[in-house]
Amino acid sequence: MPGPGLDMFGPEERNAVLDVLDSRELSRYRFDDDGSAAPSKTFQFERDLERFSGARHCLGTNSCTSALLIGLWAAGVGPGDEVIVPGYTFVASIAAIAYAGAKPILAEIDESLTIDPEDARRKITRRTKAILVVHMLGASCDMDALVAIAAEHGVLLIEDCAQAGGGMYRNKALGTFGAFGAFSLNVFKTFTAGDGGVLVTNDSQLYERAFAIHDHGAKPHRVGVMDANSFLGLNLRMHEMTGALAGAQLRKLPRILQKLRENKAKLRDLIGSMPGCRERTVHDLDGECATVLAYTFESEARAEKVARELGTAPLSRSGKHNYANIPQLARRALPFGSFEGNFEAGSLPRTDRLLASTVSLSVGVVDSYLGTGFGINIRSGAEQIVRVAELFRATVLDASNGTEV
């Protein structure tokens, strides 16, 4: 199973979907509504997520990529603007900036495998409109530093929380630190509906604009005057089946996160410290989603050897998560023409080095494309956790004892 949310599917998800089918209400809108109908599952999910995250507004969308694009448009990011984004993310965060018409400026990551705040600061110019940070592999960026830098330079802070649904930083929900946050509900995530996304924001004006953009220019929930005094909109709405699944999964999310955190703590205790490698820096161990346990080696060759022995790969070869592996970026290919950016392999030497020397174990997200093909999953029992820890330790020690590779 790819992600912990999908691993925990059961009768709750099934019943939620059957409710939708039985009611024949397949959209968030009821067309013959006389006011007596129950609120849609999508509406209910949004309000539940508001309570869960503490965000003032949540908006269900058809993917996280859509949520990012809607948010960028709603925040007024467009042609002539630069948006700083880490070179280790998923292609969607960079593509959303390019499709908004702005210029993605890649920044380095640091030992936390998330954006290096100082490199983000160095890359701010008078054209910078936003810093789009990405909470990679379930754990937050250094939000204290990033919030301060954004405020100091008067630029927007945007959070891509696709890989960190339910995560926190110092007891505050990820996604609620800046202009808006975007979550994914695809099958690899902490909570899933197969596909789907959510935009969260505390900014009521941004929310109204986002709602309009995602629903043909309509006011939130199409209540009162139908058309917001806003822009032309598109249709990027969440399907009612998605809302039903997402709602059922959200109710399980606290349990999912608790289990992941327990399993990760067991796995890292059993692995302990080892020569020649160190654990990834995690800015908030209690608040992270604990989907992954990553180790950075002193030598790239050793990381390569360990990964090969375990049948996995260093993060440098985790598909379109590494800027240097994305052919469309290299070709600057958009349907309506080219775009600019610092995408040549080698543009981010520190990121290149860190990705090539880091091996990740799955704790809850089992995904070879993410570089987490080896490890445990949310259902792993004590024996399997011990087996994986012992195998990892033996492989690392063997690589350290052998001749220098």
Ligand SMILES: Cc1ncc(COP(=O)(O)O)c(C=O)c1O
């Ligand atoms: C960091 C990151 N951002 C954005 C996305 C896009 O999410 P979605 O598939 O919901 O569009 C993903 C998906 O894997 C992701 O990992």
